[in-house]
Amino acid sequence: MTTMSSVVEMVVNARPVRAEVQPRTTLLDFLRDELGLTGTHAGCEQGACGACNVLLDGRVVRACLVLTVAASGSEVTTVEHLGTPDLLHPVQEALWRHHGLQCGYCTPGIVMTAVDLLSRISAPSDAQVREALSGNLCRCTGYAGMVAAIVEAGRTRDEQAGVE
């Protein structure tokens, strides 16, 4: 057990953050407890469920498996930065329309995974979406709505890009 603190600096949701943290503090606990970003959820704290997924320098990671000190100097994006209840991100909007969530606990992690997927593959197939989502556990929905939603979000964005 150690209580020696280190100073970390990072950009979280486009805002610079500087804080003292213990070396053992995970990024998950840091985001939730120190920054109050409770949209990132603790599901298993073992890297299995994906409820704590965030973007670290643009790529999706498990916040429970990243030590805060290791994220120093990085850019972190959480679900709070993607849309608001009144102005949803297109992925969030599609998930809502397709009933891609029930209890909502795994949902922020699903949103982050989908955003990461769509940043790499413009219009993923059903199979590609399922593959990307296979690191996110949802106990409520049985995935059908969320897969349909993410496929549609990708296709819609692709079509809109084509128009422009």
Place this chain on the structure above:
Amino acid sequence: MTALDEDRLAGAVGPRLGTRSGPRHLTGRGRYLGDHPVPDLCHVAIARSSTAHARIISIDTDEAAALPGVVAVVTGSDLEAMGARRFDHLLGPPFRPLTWPVLAIDRVRFVGEPFAAVVATSRAVAEDALEAITAEMEELPPVVGVDAALAPGAPLLYPEWGTNVFLSTENATPGLDQAMAGAPRRLTERFESHRVCGLPIEGHGAQATWDPGAGRLTVLASSQQPHQLRSVIAEICGLDETHVRVISPDIGGGFGNKQHFTREECLIGLLARLTNRPVRWSQDRTEALTASVHARAQIHDVEAGYDTNGRVLALKVRVLSDLGNPVLYFSGAGPAFVTVANLTGGYTIDHIGWSLTCVATTTCPIGAYRGFGQPEAHFTTERVMDLIASDLGLDPTEVRRINLLPDSPRPWRGHGGQRIDVGPLGSQLDLLLERFDYESWRREQAAARDEGRYIGVGVSTLVQGTTPTQNDTAGRFGSLEMAAVTVLPDGRVDVRVGTKSQGQSHDTTFAQVAAGALGIPPELVEVRDGDTDALAYGQGTWGSRSAVMGGGAIIKAAAAVRAKLARVASGLGHVLPSEGSVDLDVYHRVAEVAWWHAHLLPAGVEPGLTASAVYTPGFTGPSPAGGANHDETYGSHATAVAVEVDPATGTVRMLSAVLVSDCGVVINPTIVEGQHQGGFAQGLGIAFLEECKYNDDGQPLSATLLDYTIPTALDVATVQVVHRPTPSQTAGGFRGVGEASIIAAPAVLVSAVEDALRPLGVKLNSTRLHAASIRAAVRATGWKPDAAFWALRLRVPGEL
């Protein structure tokens, strides 16, 4: 479908409104247990037994208490010294007497049983302090599994019982033995429903604050039943119910796992009072998997007598139920009683007999998981139907058809007194076979067999008891529901209800129900649940009860408000109809007048527009023949699946799944379909992936999500849902629905996989369809994979 059916459907299926809570959750603005900022919050970590069975000699907490940041360390004795009372399961004979302390004092009886707790300024420090607690334990022999518990000379969990049997009881219709003896054909089998865990993605948890001035305890708990939890916390903490407030915030899934009233929730209340600090415990994933609530774990020894047409004449089932350590209200005995009450399902079996033996073992307590005893019953009845079909060379759908309840009378009285009020079952099966295209799957199967591929078809015809009402001692766990409906001066409607949504979108569906009852758009309605200070009483969400009970209470209260609306309107010279939509201008005028202009009210009409109601449908209780009906209404669901099985690897690919749903009036089809898809995924998880395993020492072997794997998006096929509603006689015409597909899934999947492997003569008698289980069953027939084929496949990956 006839025109009449179409008309009925149109009136019985509501609009597909998007969920109210969706945007909040999608943007990370939900507020679950761990998301409430509290100044000076302390965290609780719980010391748990690492051995399955031991006598506690001593617990030394001094070193832990001395660590910087530790506020308190307590044992079970410390809590009793401050006035903590013991839990008592409240049930008289034939149950054995059983009380248990908040933290184990003399003995631990499963790995994970709590015996001490730390309060500290951070969760990390609290967990550090656990390491500094020294417990001296004298190990006792473990008892793992039903056979070990019943073995002569077995070690005893509760020596005062003189046995490990917690409960033993039986029942039979007169003439059962003669009917069995006289049956032209008989089968005898053992079926097993294996041990699993409901496992919501948000673990359980509780947070409490103590107000010393008011002497009042406020507990936030991730609980499905906040009002009933209030009763338990008040009892255990020695408070009266007016001095306990329980709030269930957003809940990240429940599934029955958060239905019980746990030691930990009471512990957190006691610790807040003891330390006079706000405290929180968030269950971690290993606690969830080893020390929350497991489920199923039943073995059925089955004897069935039938005629050569496939009609079941007699059914006899010996149910062996593993309770784990039964330190849980209603424990695994609750679901086991539901199992024996549902062994005839939707079939007209003339004679039924059962015995129930519930045993204590040194494993995690067994209790609720979505389905609550019905999946175990359904698995057995559906296996029996399939085996009869196989024996007689009949189509399994025909065996079901000949045994299904006839279309009249309704309600049909079951042997146990069940008042089964479902719609016609034969035509429901017809519709299923049509939509699933049963004949074409049979042709597909035959063609595949010619190519050496293994396609199988499974069918389940489920009649499910929903909305349970308990009598006597168990009445406190469910017999009614309460709601309050208020039309505010601005015309907005405040609805409060005693059920508690955990992802079922009650904020949406109950807004639809209230809006329908008042004749206004649902946008005007706001639904609140989960706070004992917001509504005096309620009984929570479980047992496929919320639409019937909560919806019924809302309809009843809204009807009173609507009557008042009409009286006030009439005094103002307007007419508000008693049914259908109302004129919104008049409605808004009435709302203002009722609250703000009492002098304009007609003579004898009091101001205000509010009503609360307590509702129970009233269909349970003793039957004319002396039985007891425990379900207010019944749902019927017919399911068919097609699968392809690889006998070499034991893997199963879902090809098609169709479910014909009758949950009475459908409030919101999108949400019903979501319940079916999600429940099916859970049932599929049970069959293909999940099992809570123990070794012979009673050590859990599935303590992380890497050992206890639940379905991912790669594992779950989409279920096509066909709505075929038959309104019930409850207020609103609803029937319960949330548990239907998880009850059907293991039965229908085992049926399909066995059907696929029929050419090999494979027999499947447990709910395990894990790849290893299928491989073992295939190998048991002597079949071996073609070595040359596999050598080629392994050498050239991706080219086959």
